[in-house]
Amino acid sequence: MMAGDRDQNDRATQVPLSEDSPHSGREEKGATGYPLAGVPLSGSSPHGGREGEAPRALPVEGATQVPLIAFKGVTKIYGMGNATVAALRGIDLCIDEGEFVAIMGPSGSGKSTCMNILGCLDTPTAGTYMFRDVDVGMLTRNQRALLRRHYQGFIFQGYNLLSRTSALENVELPLLYRGAGAHERRERAMEALETVGLKGWESHTPGELSGGQQQRVAIARAIVTNPAVLLADEPTGNLDTARSREIMDVLTGLNRDEGITIVMITHEQDMAVYAKRQVHFRDGKVESDELNGGKV
Numbered sequence: 616m617m618a619g620d621r622d623q624n625d626r627a628t629q630v631p632l633s634e635d636s637p638h639s640g641r642e643e644k645g646a647t648g649y650p651l652a653g654v655p656l657s658g659s660s661p662h663g664g665r666e667g668e669a670p671r672a673l674p675v676e677g678a679t680q681v682p683l684i685a686f687k688g689v690t691k692i693y694g695m696g697n698a699t700v701a702a703l704r705g706i707d708l709c710i711d712e713g714e715f716v717a718i719m720g721p722s723g724s725g726k727s728t729c730m731n732i733l734g735c736l737d738t739p740t741a742g743t744y745m746f747r748d749v750d751v752g753m754l755t756r757n758q759r760a761l762l763r764r765h766y767q768g769f770i771f772q773g774y775n776l777l778s779r780t781s782a783l784e785n786v787e788l789p790l791l792y793r794g795a796g797a798h799e800r801r802e803r804a805m806e807a808l809e810t811v812g813l814k815g816w817e818s819h820t821p822g823e824l825s826g827g828q829q830q831r832v833a834i835a836r837a838i839v840t841n842p843a844v845l846l847a848d849e850p851t852g853n854l855d856t857a858r859s860r861e862i863m864d865v866l867t868g869l870n871r872d873e874g875i876t877i878v879m880i881t882h883e884q885d886m887a888v889y890a891k892r893q894v895h896f897r898d899g900k901v902e903s904d905e906l907n908g909g910k911v
């Protein structure tokens with residue numbers, strides 16, 4: 616597929632860049648003057664995705680493989696003056712398409728800070744963050760939101776589900792933000808719920824579901840947009856061992872069968888062994904970076 620074709624097919628390119636500020640009516644441009652539309656975020660995908668969907672994975676044979684994520688010297692300093700905290704002190708980290716990475720390390724070592732920057736929820740004080748060919752530091756706030764919405768899925772420890780809303784509607788929500796029609800939303804949300812093993816539970820509200828089931832709803836919500844990467848901050852932190860293993864089986868399946876890249880923070884070695892690679896943080900730096908045998 617030619618780059619020009621991609622531009623027409625890639626939904627991200629068709630989303631008005633001012634959608635986060637509907638009242639401004641202004642199309643935002645990046646610091647370099649280019650909108651996200653011109654950025655080669657997509658590529659042809661062995662894992663397909665849907666028609667008109669931002670493809671999940673790069674590339675065609677022979678093409679130069681760009682890492683999905685590349686941090687270079689990423690530094691994050693919180694606070695000002697004497698009260699500063701260096702949460703990240705120069706992180707170099709490359710994650711390729713299709714990897715399953717566990718991020719580990721003591722409390723306060725910078726794992727969540729790193730995840731928040733990966734997920735475009737925070738920006739580094741120094742250093743560069745490349746997402747495929749895109750220098751995220753050059754994007755405007757709205758463009759980062761688009762990147763997040765179209766290419767990234769999030770799973771949090773606390774599930775963050777809407778409590779009076781059915782599982783199905785919770786999962787539909789990210790598609791609603793993207794402007795998908797009711798029929799498409801329903802169909803894709805049903806499919807995502809089935810993928811995480813919740814067929815038949817669509818109409819239940821979070822209060823009527825167990826912790827493990829709620830986390831599955833949260834995973835379904837994260838994958839319903841067909842993201843390139845799933846970012847999970849302690850996805851099993853609230854679950855007992857049996858339930859945690861079930862969630863890890865779901866994540867492993869998504870990585871293996873759907874080709875979704877997964878970056879997961881965990882404190883538990885038992886969960887980290889499901890990943891193919893373990894990155895250990897200490898004092899805002901990468902202390903070690905090793906491949907696992909992996910349980911896949």
Ligand SMILES: Nc1ncnc2c1ncn2[C@@H]1O[C@H](COP(=O)(O)OP(=O)(O)OP(=O)(O)O)[C@@H](O)[C@H]1O
Pocket residue numbers: 693694700701702720721722723724725726727728729
């Ligand atoms: N918004 C903030 N303002 C000021 N300091 C912060 C902020 N967020 C994090 N920090 C500090 O940055 C450091 C790293 O925090 P971070 O949350 O990334 O650690 P973590 O590795 O995720 O820890 P945990 O395992 O406890 O979740 C800590 O010293 C923390 O106090």
Ligand SMILES: [Mg+2]
Pocket residue numbers: 726727728
């Ligand atoms: Mg944390």
